[in-house]
Amino acid sequence: MPPTRCSASSAGKVAVFPPQVLDVGDTFFSRQVGLSRENPGRRYLGVCAHGTRLKAAEIRVAEILLLAGQQLFDDYGKPADPYMTLVGYFNATRELAGMRRYMDDDITTRVRSNGSRKGQDTLADRIVSRSGMLSIQELTSRISSADIGAALKRLETGFDPERDTSVRRRAFLREYATAVKEKREPRASMTPMVRQAVDVALATSMLQVGVDVSRFGLMLVVGQPKNTAEYIQASSRVGRDAKRPGLVVTLYNWARPRDLAHYENFEHYHATFYRQVEALSVTPFTRRALDRGVAAAYVAALRQAAYDTSRNLDAQVIDLDGPLAAEVERRFLDRAERVGQERARAYLSERLDRLKDEWRRKRDESSAALGYRREKRKNTIVSGLLRRADGSQWTELTVGMSMRETENEINLLLPGGGAFLDEPAGAGPDWNFGAAEADNDTDPDDAAVVDSDEYGSTTTGRAGKGQR
Numbered sequence: 001m002p003p004t005r006c007s008a009s010s011a012g013k014v015a016v017f018p019p020q021v022l023d024v025g026d027t028f029f030s031r032q033v034g035l036s037r038e039n040p041g042r043r044y045l046g047v048c049a050h051g052t053r054l055k056a057a058e059i060r061v062a063e064i065l066l067l068a069g070q071q072l073f074d075d076y077g078k079p080a081d082p083y084m085t086l087v088g089y090f091n092a093t094r095e096l097a098g099m100r101r102y103m104d105d106d107i108t109t110r111v112r113s114n115g116s117r118k119g120q121d122t123l124a125d126r127i128v129s130r131s132g133m134l135s136i137q138e139l140t141s142r143i144s145s146a147d148i149g150a151a152l153k154r155l156e157t158g159f160d161p162e163r164d165t166s167v168r169r170r171a172f173l174r175e176y177a178t179a180v181k182e183k184r185e186p187r188a189s190m191t192p193m194v195r196q197a198v199d200v201a202l203a204t205s206m207l208q209v210g211v212d213v214s215r216f217g218l219m220l221v222v223g224q225p226k227n228t229a230e231y232i233q234a235s236s237r238v239g240r241d242a243k244r245p246g247l248v249v250t251l252y253n254w255a256r257p258r259d260l261a262h263y264e265n266f267e268h269y270h271a272t273f274y275r276q277v278e279a280l281s282v283t284p285f286t287r288r289a290l291d292r293g294v295a296a297a298y299v300a301a302l303r304q305a306a307y308d309t310s311r312n313l314d315a316q317v318i319d320l321d322g323p324l325a326a327e328v329e330r331r332f333l334d335r336a337e338r339v340g341q342e343r344a345r346a347y348l349s350e351r352l353d354r355l356k357d358e359w360r361r362k363r364d365e366s367s368a369a370l371g372y373r374r375e376k377r378k379n380t381i382v383s384g385l386l387r388r389a390d391g392s393q394w395t396e397l398t399v400g401m402s403m404r405e406t407e408n409e410i411n412l413l414l415p416g417g418g419a420f421l422d423e424p425a426g427a428g429p430d431w432n433f434g435a436a437e438a439d440n441d442t443d444p445d446d447a448a449v450v451d452s453d454e455y456g457s458t459t460t461g462r463a464g465k466g467q468r
Contacts, residue, residue, distance in 0.1 A: 040245035046266040048252040067123035077161040082217025082244040139203035208233040221250040285344035296399040312371040358396040
């Protein structure tokens with residue numbers, strides 16, 4: 001964020017906000033703190049399994065992290081609680097869905113069979129019964145916004161040393177078996193499913209903002225995120241509590257050149273990744289941005305400008321051509337002109353006129369009282385001026401309740417059957433990437449697209465470390 005110059009008209013002075021700093025480690029936005037027992041920070045570990053399919057590496061790494069977390073919990077109890085919940089971060093919902101399938105099948109089977117293995121490398125049992133399953137929670141667009149709060153509340157639930165160690169779980173299981181054999185009620189019952197702590201939390205980009213679960217301490221990042229800012233935001237969800245240091249394990253796909261480049265420069269990249277943050281290009285006051293944001297911003301500003309416009313039913317009587325509305329509109333337009341000059345002002349003015357016309361039309365055509373939001377009263381029903389983004393067509397008065405609702409999903413219908421690329425639809429002319437005679441000499445290796453599911457990445461390979 002560049003410094004903003006604020007002028008004080010009375011004194012004729014100019015102030016720079018935020019102020020210039022003398023110490024690079026102590027700025028207005030952040031303060032660098034040295035690593036210590038009081039501030040342990042996070043440790044990053046890179047894994048690149050050359051020659052192994054990525055899915056196989058995911059299964060093996062997730063199994064080891066889950067079993068190791070249980071071993072620490074058995075040995076140290078409550079201090080190891082942050083490492084009992086594995087947070088998985090994925091770049092796309094498609095990749096997360098594949099991991100969810102493996103969590104329910106392969107990983108659960110391997111974790112469950114750990115107790116039957118013999119040898120010194122056997123870790124503590126995470127699942128002690130033959131039918132036991134891992135408790136999995138998703139934080140993705142596949143769950144509704146109404147369920148996110150309940151999901152976050154459940155993630156705050158920690159593991160109980162009196163109930164969730166391997167020894168205590170086996171004791172509960174033996175008591176159940178004895179009670180069934182003796183035809184009596186168990187003397188002690190296991191924690192109900194709805195109150196059990198979560199073993200695995202799978203998330204996509206939703207995890208970057210708004211998720212502040214202090215007990216998170218272990219994260220598995222599958223594939224290098226698209227940009228450094230996303231990587232920092234996502235990985236900073238673990239180790240937020242000074243008493244709970246974080247461990248971030250990044251699993252790279254050796255078949256992706258970008259992942260491989262980050263792995264080869266792992267230590268330097270993580271030691272300096274705050275300077276690696278890419279510059280963002282922001283284009284405010286474009287037509288598409290105004291379509292999505294003007295209704296919510298203008299109505300909110302007008303409603304909160306005065307007490308006489310703040311009540312719900314004031315949407316029916318507010319004067320859209322009065323001095324209050326004119327002042328709010330003037331400030332909006334002045335802001336647009338300062339940022340985007342005359343064109344931005346023209347775009348916003350046009351959008352505000354359409355918004356007010358639709359407001360008047362809805363007020364005139366509504367047989368019921370008009371309010372900012374719809375509500376039921378004893379003798380009447382108040383019609384709502386604004387409508388939530390529910391996936392239907394976006395109108396002048398639609399407002400999004402979160403950044404996830406600004407754009408709807410788009411389904412692509414591809415014509416033709418089978419290999420549609422070999423059977424182009426329509427009667428257009430033939431086309432190619434180069435000269436016509438080169439079509440038969442195309443190197444299949446050059447034309448192939450490397451996908452993460454075609455090539456995987458071993459449980460061996462160089463691993464680097466970085467600290468923050």
